């Protein structure tokens with residue numbers, strides 16, 4: 261029997277921005293299904309959230325890049341829970357020369373950022389559209405504004421997320437599904453992301469926003485029907501600026517800053 265309660269599915273919910281989405285949902289009285297990697301802090305977070313807020317939080321631990329695990333877990337979830345909100349947050353990136361990046365690392369970015377987001381959406385849409393109104397948030401990045409050397413696959417994957425989301429938004433408009441894409445700027449979510457920002461220098465931290473700010477803004481704007489969400493004034497300025505700059509100029513400008521991270525690598 262499917263639950264009467266409605267649930268929000270959050271991927272990568274055990275840390276960083278995903279954890280902030282779980283809290284933002286609970287604060288709005290939304291029940292949550294957290295999807296995290298085995299060994300994550302998800303269950304502890306779920307217990308803490310349920311001790312504070314009158315919501316139900318369920319935890320599913322599996323690797324999103326494992327197609328069989330993804331399909332079987334989502335089947336179990338959709339048979340049991342009424343899903344009216346999906347937040348595709350899990351994603352990974354990094355800075356390295358493409359030539360020297362191991363094949364497995366490149367494949368993992370493509371699997372998690374592109375394939376998982378697409379499959380999650382495809383597998384949960386039948387459940388989402390059973391509700392009169394439902395919502396999808398896909399997390400891109402300001403890295404999607406332009407191609408970037410020494411990141412190459414990550415910005416391309418986030419560009420895919422943006423294009424996929426906006427195409428789907430048009431297709432789903434008459435089915436009651438609001439699809440939004442969020443382009444966060446830098447976030448100090450983990451030591452890797454923080455270290456990279458520090459190495460890029462002052463300029464890279466200008467668009468810095470907290471996970472709480474981004475998660476709350478993303479949910480509020482999505483509920484209000486906004487499809488393109490760029491958190492922070494500085495990041496919004498860059499969003500419009502990169503639309504007008506010639507591609508060669510913007511790739512050169514941003515790649516020069518990013519290259520500093522490589523020069524600092526041991």
Ligand SMILES: NC(=O)c1ccc[n+]([C@@H]2O[C@H](COP(=O)([O-])OP(=O)(O)OC[C@H]3O[C@@H](n4cnc5c(N)ncnc54)[C@H](OP(=O)(O)O)[C@@H]3O)[C@@H](O)[C@H]2O)c1
Nearest residue numbers: 272273274276277296297300324350351401446447449453
């Ligand atoms: N940090 C930034 O500066 C920044 C900027 C712009 C956009 N973003 C985007 O924002 C999103 C969240 O970033 P973040 O910095 O908060 O991430 P993070 O701290 O690096 O955490 C990544 C999350 O992805 C999940 N994850 C990774 N591999 C997974 C897998 N195979 N299966 C299931 N879950 C997996 C992990 O979930 P669990 O911990 O729950 O296992 C982890 O919470 C990503 O899409 C990222 O690209 C980040």
